[in-house]
Amino acid sequence: MRTGTFRKKFIGDKKFYAAVLGIAVPIMIQNGITNFVSMLDNIMVGQIGTEQMSGVAIVNQLIFVYNLCIFGGLAGAGIFTAQYFGQKDDEGIRHTFRYKIWMALLLTVIAIAALLLGGETLIQLFLNGGSDGGDLMATLEYGKKYLWVMLLGLPPFMMLQVYASTLRECGETVVPMKAGVTAVLVNLVFNYLLIYGKLGLPALGVVGAAVATVISRYVEAGIVLYWTHSHKEKNSYIVGIYSTMKVPGILAKKFFIRGFPLLVNETLWASAMTMLTQCYSIRGLNVVAGLNIANTLNNVFNVVFIALGDSVAIVVGQLLGAGKMEEARDSDNKMIAFSVGCCTLIAALMFATSPLFPRIYNTTQEAKTIAMQMIMVYALAMPQNAFLHAAYFTLRSGGKTWVTFFFDSVFVWCVSVPIAFILSRYTDLYVVYILAMVQIGDWLKCTIGFILVKKGSWLQNIVGE
Numbered sequence: 001m002r003t004g005t006f007r008k009k010f011i012g013d014k015k016f017y018a019a020v021l022g023i024a025v026p027i028m029i030q031n032g033i034t035n036f037v038s039m040l041d042n043i044m045v046g047q048i049g050t051e052q053m054s055g056v057a058i059v060n061q062l063i064f065v066y067n068l069c070i071f072g073g074l075a076g077a078g079i080f081t082a083q084y085f086g087q088k089d090d091e092g093i094r095h096t097f098r099y100k101i102w103m104a105l106l107l108t109v110i111a112i113a114a115l116l117l118g119g120e121t122l123i124q125l126f127l128n129g130g131s132d133g134g135d136l137m138a139t140l141e142y143g144k145k146y147l148w149v150m151l152l153g154l155p156p157f158m159m160l161q162v163y164a165s166t167l168r169e170c171g172e173t174v175v176p177m178k179a180g181v182t183a184v185l186v187n188l189v190f191n192y193l194l195i196y197g198k199l200g201l202p203a204l205g206v207v208g209a210a211v212a213t214v215i216s217r218y219v220e221a222g223i224v225l226y227w228t229h230s231h232k233e234k235n236s237y238i239v240g241i242y243s244t245m246k247v248p249g250i251l252a253k254k255f256f257i258r259g260f261p262l263l264v265n266e267t268l269w270a271s272a273m274t275m276l277t278q279c280y281s282i283r284g285l286n287v288v289a290g291l292n293i294a295n296t297l298n299n300v301f302n303v304v305f306i307a308l309g310d311s312v313a314i315v316v317g318q319l320l321g322a323g324k325m326e327e328a329r330d331s332d333n334k335m336i337a338f339s340v341g342c343c344t345l346i347a348a349l350m351f352a353t354s355p356l357f358p359r360i361y362n363t364t365q366e367a368k369t370i371a372m373q374m375i376m377v378y379a380l381a382m383p384q385n386a387f388l389h390a391a392y393f394t395l396r397s398g399g400k401t402w403v404t405f406f407f408d409s410v411f412v413w414c415v416s417v418p419i420a421f422i423l424s425r426y427t428d429l430y431v432v433y434i435l436a437m438v439q440i441g442d443w444l445k446c447t448i449g450f451i452l453v454k455k456g457s458w459l460q461n462i463v464g465e
Helices: 003-010 014-048 050-086 090-124 136-169 174-196 206-230 249-281 285-321 325-353 365-397 401-426 431-455
Strands: none
Touching: 014 050, 014 174, 014 206, 014 285, 014 325, 050 090, 050 136, 050 206, 050 249, 050 285, 050 365, 090 136, 090 249, 136 174, 136 206, 136 285, 174 206, 249 285, 249 401, 249 431, 285 325, 285 365, 325 365, 365 401, 365 431, 401 431
16 A cells, blocks of 8 residues: 555544544543542552452452443443434434433343342352462452442442433533543542541441442532533433433334344453453462452553544444445544554553552562563553454444444454463463463454454444434
């Protein structure tokens, strides 16, 4: 490909990048601050001891499954929201909003029931390895205490996602960002006060960390809900939103048919990530601790490609809804290239920090070494993950939900999980090499993603069907 052709296809002008960053940066800031404070939260708990840190990490992995179920459950209707917004159809947005409420409520009730009844058993799945890094029973007890409090934060998280996702799909990303910033600052302050017992408050340890998180959830949801309803001129679809909770059957069916693969996909993908963690964890508590440290830093750096992927869904979705197919393809090519390029630079920075970050934690030297090496693996894999994330949202923006289902969760269960399961249980291969082999397995996924995006079958207006 000639230089001029390459530049025209993959590089945009200043106006294009200003528009993309106008959407991506607020999401990036919100997610970045959220993950940064989560990192500080993790460090604070990590200062208490390995058992506390590992117990909290295991429970957060379980909560992560619920979070992605909510994300997947709302995403199908969200595809329609973005395209309805592109058509300036407020009534259509109201229908998607009400559908989101019902779906989120159902998933939250199921999650609370499952974690109340089976939480202890689920935590124990991660505690079958060696106890060389600490006391397994103590880790279990800390995990249970943390879980029971965290369940109180699920209802506000549910409502927050319904409102914030709708705002973002309608182009409003700044308000959720501001609410997120406020919430994480609240979380940080209460973490300090309640974990260590400052200003006369009791030192609650892991329970204090959970209480702080729950308080911040309510603060964040309160801000977003209040702003949405108090700015009806900007959010005209919110007028009369609760005048009825009925969703026309034909639309509910369309939302469900499009969204069900995404719900199943996110549930299976989150379950697969949990299964991968379980595979690594059978190598001992040092591995659980090291993986927790590596994932904490990885989440902070990942906000760049996650925000750019969300931007693909919003920008391309709105262009498809407006019937601008060629512009949608052109924008998508440039956004994918931009995401991969940015994340190559971010990966270099992450690799450079890998020897430094684990030193902050009060854990064993072996856990710190494992964490450092895992961070290096994650950094090397970041550009490919940026491409995969953008490709996923490209396919999803055009309603290709069954394709994304096979591309995402089916692949990870059929390729990634078997690699980790077999190597962790039937070989003596060092756990960091197992993690690297899982990342190498994604090379096949990159090839599939490239073919699917280039084919262009995702270029369709689903609200005009």
